[in-house]
Every structure is written in structure tokens, then in C-alpha cells.
Amino acid sequence: xxxxxxxxxxxxxxxxxxxxxxxxxxxxxxxxxxxxxxxxxxxxxxxxxxxxxxxxxxxxxxxxxxxxxxxxxxxxxxxxxxxxxxxxxxxxxxxxxxxxxxxxxxxxxxxxxxxxxxxxxxxxxxxxxxxxxxxxxxxxxxxxxxxxxxxxxxxxxxxxxxxxxxxxxxxxxxxxxxxxxxxxxxxxxxxxxxxxxxxxxxxxxxxxxxxxxxxxxxxxxxxxxxxxxxxxxxxxxxxxxxxxxxxxxxxxxxxxxxxxxxxxxxxxxxxxxxxxxxxxxxxxxxxxxxxxxxxxxxxxxxxxxxxxxxxxxxxxxxxxxxxxxxxxxxxxxxxxxxxxxxxxxxxxxxxxxxxxxxxxxxxxxxxxxxxxxxxxxxxxxxxxxxxxxxxxxxxxxxxxxxxxxxxxxxxxxxxxxxxxxxxxxxxxxxxxxxxxxxxxxxxxxxxxxxxxxxxxxxxxxxxxxxxxxxxxxxxxxxxxxxxxxxxxxxxxxxxxxxxxxxxxxxxxxxxxxxxxxxxxxxxxxxxxxxxxxxxxxxxxxxxxxxxxxxxxxxxxxxxxxxxxxxxxxxxxxxxxxxxxxxxxxxxxxxxxxxxxxxxxxxxxxxxxxxxxxxxxxxxxxxxxxxxxxxxxxxxxxxxxxxxxxx
Numbered sequence: 001x002x003x004x005x006x007x008x009x010x011x012x013x014x015x016x017x018x019x020x021x022x023x024x025x026x027x028x029x030x031x032x033x034x035x036x037x038x039x040x041x042x043x044x045x046x047x048x049x050x051x052x053x054x055x056x057x058x059x060x061x062x063x064x065x066x067x068x069x070x071x072x073x074x075x076x077x078x079x080x081x082x083x084x085x086x087x088x089x090x091x092x093x094x095x096x097x098x099x100x101x102x103x104x105x106x107x108x109x110x111x112x113x114x115x116x117x118x119x120x121x122x123x124x125x126x127x128x129x130x131x132x133x134x135x136x137x138x139x140x141x142x143x144x145x146x147x148x149x150x151x152x153x154x155x156x157x158x159x160x161x162x163x164x165x166x167x168x169x170x171x172x173x174x175x176x177x178x179x180x181x182x183x184x185x186x187x188x189x190x191x192x193x194x195x196x197x198x199x200x201x202x203x204x205x206x207x208x209x210x211x212x213x214x215x216x217x218x219x220x221x222x223x224x225x226x227x228x229x230x231x232x233x234x235x236x237x238x239x240x241x242x243x244x245x246x247x248x249x250x251x252x253x254x255x256x257x258x259x260x261x262x263x264x265x266x267x268x269x270x271x272x273x274x275x276x277x278x279x280x281x282x283x284x285x286x287x288x289x290x291x292x293x294x295x296x297x298x299x300x301x302x303x304x305x306x307x308x309x310x311x312x313x314x315x316x317x318x319x320x321x322x323x324x325x326x327x328x329x330x331x332x333x334x335x336x337x338x339x340x341x342x343x344x345x346x347x348x349x350x351x352x353x354x355x356x357x358x359x360x361x362x363x364x365x366x367x368x369x370x371x372x373x374x375x376x377x378x379x380x381x382x383x384x385x386x387x388x389x390x391x392x393x394x395x396x397x398x399x400x401x402x403x404x405x406x407x408x409x410x411x412x413x414x415x416x417x418x419x420x421x422x423x424x425x426x427x428x429x430x431x432x433x434x435x436x437x438x439x440x441x442x443x444x445x446x447x448x449x450x451x452x453x454x455x456x457x458x459x460x461x462x463x464x465x466x467x468x469x470x471x472x473x474x475x476x477x478x479x480x481x482x483x484x485x486x487x488x489x490x491x492x493x494x495x496x497x498x499x500x501x502x503x504x505x506x507x508x509x510x511x512x513x514x515x516x517x518x519x520x521x522x523x524x525x526x527x528x529x530x531x532x533x534x535x536x537x538x539x540x541x542x543x544x545x546x547x548x549x550x551x552x553x554x555x556x557x558x559x560x561x562x563x564x565x566x567x568x569x570x571x572x573x574x575x576x577x578x579x580x581x582x583x584x585x586x587x588x589x590x591x592x593x594x595x596x597x598x599x600x601x602x603x604x605x606x607x608x609x610x611x612x613x614x615x616x617x618x619x620x621x622x623x624x625x626x627x628x629x630x631x632x633x634x635x636x637x638x639x640x641x642x643x644x645x646x
Contacts, residue, residue: 019047035187036192040055071223074174078106078125086120106217115199136172140171157180182248191223194225251269253265277529285357289355292359294362308499344500349514364383384525388518415481420478422486424474469496470518542638607625
């Protein structure tokens with residue numbers, strides 16, 4: 001007999017060799033019907049895997065993240081089977097599950113393929129799913145694996161096999177399709193009830209622009225048809241909120257092929273939006289004791305060699321700058337932290353000087369492959385709301401908690417009220433990924449965990465997600481569509497102070513090494529603005545709106561009064577425009593609504609005669625008539641309270 005421990009702590013005995021499916025069946029037939037896979041001692045496995053020793057077991061269903069991942073990975077195999085049936089001779093790259101659905105990279109040779117073929121593939125997948133073919137796992141030798149794919153003529157699978165060790169190779173078969181795969185998979189294809197192919201794109205084999213471009217098919221599947229309908233409705237809403245679409249309509253930003261891919265151009269209204277975000281955080285940082293700094297857009301290679309970034313990222317992040325002197329090596333700045341270390345070293349520091357908090361809205365540049373660029377969320381030049389806190393070891397937790405407070409203040413002001421925190425720790429089995437000693441890492445990881453607990457943050461721990469120089473706390477925000485985004489981050493770093501030989505004189509008159517805390521509540525302004533646009537559908541809070549007020553004169557007779565009102569609004573730092581067009585009032589109001597202007601001030605004969613304004617609020621309609629001073633007071637109160645209404 002073996003003992004199995006369930007997630008709730010309950011322990012039960014079962015016969016040696018029992019499978020997770022059989023365990024589920026012993027609990028209830030309903031549970032067994034819904035089990036897709038299992039987490040066995042921290043590893044996701046097939047539900048048919050024999051358990052031959054005491055173990056911790058979690059039965060995975062569609063309601064679990066790993067259950068969905070297994071479901072979608074199995075669906076990728078079903079997609080491949082359908083494609084092979086409809087397009088004989090297709091060669092296959094990889095087909096992983098992703099956050100929502102899955103994709104498969106394929107080489108169709110000379111066969112043409114596009115979205116007009118989606119329906120035929122979907123129908124074939126559902127036809128194959130109804131056969132309820134089991135996903136069967138088989139261990140094979142490296143020689144047999146090579147022989148199989150040589151006979152099939154699939155060089156992509158052969159290249160993947162080349163990097164695998166003999167004795168670790170497994171195939172999965174369902175119906176007429178066999179794939180190189182380590183699994184796990186759902187029990188059979190019958191679990192898949194609804195299918196939707198979403199898009200098709202090009203993707204270089206293994207992400208290498210010098211290799212062949214394959215066809216990448218994105219798709220999603222569900223165990224119930226109703227869930228697909230709900231997802232497609234959500235997709236339509238996501239398209240409506242797409243920051244690329246709204247950014248163009250609202251004249252916030254643009255891209256130019258002549259300037260370069262992935263390098264956004266901020267238009268006047270977008271620049272105002274950015275400046276308000278920056279000023280908002282600057283004020284908060286001043287209150288929290290930060291000092292502003294500015295560092296160059298380029299730096300010598302030696303700076304990044306010292307920091308360790310060059311050895312870790314090399315050509316992936318560093319773009320060389322040509323100078324007349326061939327002996328000089330400069331790079332576009334890919335990160336700000338090494339520069340801030342050099343600022344720390346500009347003069348001797350005492351324990352009384354710490355913590356030293358240096359903040360910069362620093363623009364950095366990193367190379368992204370053209371196929372990975374996406375609006376403002378993946379760019380090649382972006383501005384980080386970067387700050388680095390240099391503190392004594394005994395100050396780390398207090399400073400860390402203050403940064404948590406700052407991040408949550410930002411989220412509250414911008415309407416992100418649903419969030420969680422991810423504690424990103426090192427993978428101790430891959431020690432070569434990190435720099436520094438275990439003692440420093442242990443201290444840094446413990447400080448983050450204790451600080452999060454002290455603040456009552458809901459957290460999950462992810463091993464292997466730490467930065468190479470230290471662990472971090474990443475804030476995951478859920479937007480209006482239920483999507484999760486990684487925004488703010490806080491990192492504890494014992495390594496860079498050592499590499500730059502940073503010191504301070506302690507109360508014992510001896511030299512000591514400070515600890516460095518990296519933090520960025522927005523992450524990058526570009527990505528943050530993209531997420532903010534999609535979360536609000538462009539309906540920004542009043543304090544952040546590029547155009548806060550539209551003054552709408554009923555006719556040209558009242559334009560002087562409208563201009564006078566607008567000048568008074570500008571004096572009170574309320575911004576917008578006067579609509580001088582010779583259009584009907586209904587059109588002016590409608591256009592202001594489409595432009596997502598929060599307030600409209602309508603002025604005509606009555607308003608001019610009585611020295612008042614008629615106010616409309618986006619979404620609420622007519623607010624009523626009042627003096628301009630009363631309106632200004634109302635608007636300023638809303639701005640000062642940083643309110644946010646969806």
C-alpha cells in the first residue's frame with residue numbers, strides 16, 4: 001500500500017500502482033469524468049501514470065491552469081493530425097499551449113494556406129475528436145526516433161531529437177498521428193468539444209531570422225461549446241479595446257517605417273498623457289524621498305561588463321554605437337541600474353546617508369525580432385519609471401514595504417483594483433543562471449517573502465523566474481477583460497553593489513556594502529499605457545485625459561464667450577479645446593463622446609446672458625447648469641481625489 005496526500009492535507013492509502021484516474025474514480029465518477037491530468041509531486045503527468053510510492057497528488061480538471069494547459073497541448077496534437085490528413089507531406093515544428101489556446105508551427109512546402117481553409121480544419125478536428133482516440137505514450141530509443149522521422153522526412157523533428165539524450169525520448173500517438181512529445185496529455189480526444197482557429201502568421205524556425213519561416217496557426221479549444229461562444233464575445237470586446245486601434249483613433253501615438261519598427265512616435269495628446277503619468281509618479285516619489293537623476297542614452301561597454309549584463313545578454317540586448325574612434329565601444333543603453341551605481345560612487349557615503357533613493361524616467365533600447373513587435377506592448381525603445389534604492393541590510397524590508405505601498409497607490413489611482421503578486425525566486429537546480437552566493441540569495445528571498453506577508457499581499461511563488469542578480473516581486477494585474485498583465489516589479493539585489501564595489505561607512509567607522517532595491521511601478525510607460533488604454537477602453541480618469549473638456553458653442557455668435565471660458569479653464573490647469581466647427585450641436589456632442597472627452601460645456605444665448613455653463617458628462621449625459629467656478633471646483637475635486645469610474 002502507498003499513502004497519497006491530497007491538496008487539503010488529507011492522506012489516504014491505495015494499492016501500489018494505482019493511477020490518478022483510478023484515484024479520482026474512488027472519490028466519485030463525476031470527478032473521474034473531468035480529470036484531464038494530475039500533478040504528482042510537483043510534476044504534471046498523464047492521468048494514466050502509475051503511482052508506485054507515497055506521493056502528493058492533485059487531480060487536474062479544466063478549472064486548473066495546468067489542466068487547461070494540458071487540454072490545449074493535446075489540442076495542438078489534434079490540430080496537427082487534422083492538418084496531416086488534409087495536407088499530406090506537411091512537416092511539423094513545435095505545438096505548445098499558450099496563455100489562451102495553442103499554436104503549431106508547420107511547413108506546408110508548396111501548398112498554399114490561409115484563413116479561408118480554417119473551416120475545413122475545424123470540421124476535421126471535431127470529426128477526429130468524436131472518435132475519442134486515446135493519447136498513448138511510448139518510450140523510444142534515440143535511434144528509433146531518428147529512424148521514424150527520417151522515413152517521414154521531417155527535418156524539424158530530427159533537429160529536436162538531436163538535442164535529446166537517449167533514454168529520455170517519448171512519442172505520443174492518437175488515431176493516425178504520432179508526435180515527438182514529452183507530454184502530458186488528456187486521456188482522449190473526446191474531451192475536445194469546440195474548436196476555433198484564430199489566426200495564421202509567419203514564424204522563423206527556432207526564432208532565428210536566418211532560418212526558414214514556417215506557418216504558425218493559432219487556435220483555441222474548449223470542453224463545452226458555450227465556453228467558446230463566451231470566449232469569442234470576449235475577443236470581440238478585446239478588438240474594440242485594442243490599444244493600437246484606439247491609440248490611432250485618439251491620436252496618441254504612431255509608428256513610422258522610416259523611423260524604424262518598434263520605435264513609437266508620441267503625438268501631442270499621447271505626450272500629454274505620458275507627462276501626466278510621469279508627473280503623477282514624480283510627485284509621489286518626491287513625497288517618498290526619491291531624488292531625480294538623468295543618465296545618458298549610451299554607455300561604454302565596460303559599464304555592462306562590470307555589471308554582468310553583457311555576459312548574460314550580449315547581442316540579445318546590446319546595440320553597438322559607431323564612433324569615429326574604432327577603439328571605443330559604446331552601446332545604446334538597455335538598462336539604467338549600472339548608471340545609477342556609478343552615481344552612487346560619485347562621493348563617499350555614510351550610514352547616515354542611507355537609504356539613498358535615485359529615480360529616473362530613463363529610455364532604454366533592446367532588440368526585439370520584428371515578428372515579436374506588437375504595438376506599445378513589445379517595442380525596441382521604451383521608457384522605464386526606474387528607481388534604485390541603496391540601503392543598509394537592516395533597512396531592506398522596511399524599504400521594500402514602502403515600495404509595495406507606492407505600487408498599490410499607483411494601481412488604485414489608475415483603477416487596477418484586481419491584482420496579485422508573484423514572488424519570483426531562483427531555480428536552485430540551475431545555479432549557473434545566477435550570480436552571487438547562496439547566503440545573499442537566501443537573505444534576499446526571505447526579505448521579499450516576509451515583506452509581502454507583512455503587507456497581506458496575495459502571492460504565488462514561481463521558481464526559476466528571478467533576475468540573474470536577485471529575486472523579485474512582480475505585480476500581476478487583471479484588466480477589465482479578465483486578462484493578466486505583469487506590471488510593477490520590485491527586486492532585491494546584493495550582487496551589483498559587489499560588482500561595482502559600492503561602500504558606505506558604518507556607525508563602527510568600518511566600510512560596508514549596501515543592498516540595492518530595483519523598482520518600477522509602471523514597468524515601462526509604453527506597456528503601461530497600452531494596458532491602461534485597453535483596461536479603460538480609452539475612457540481615462542479625468543486627471544489623466546489628454547482632452548478633459550470640450551467647450552461647444554451652439555453657434556458662432558457665442559464663440560467669444562466660449563473662448564473666454566476656455567481661457568479661464570486653462571488658468572486652472574484644465575485642458576481641452578473649443579469646437580469652432582459649423583456643425584449642429586448633436587454632431588459636436590457625438591464627436592466629443594467618440595473622442596472620449598470626459599466633460600462637455602455647452603454655451604448658447606442663455607448661458608452667455610446669465611454667465612453660466614451647461615455641463616454634460618460622458619456616459620451620464622446632462623449634469624445641469626452652473627457657474628464656471630462651480631464647474632471648476634467640481635472638476636478639481638474629482639482630479640484631486642484621483643477617482644476612477646469604469
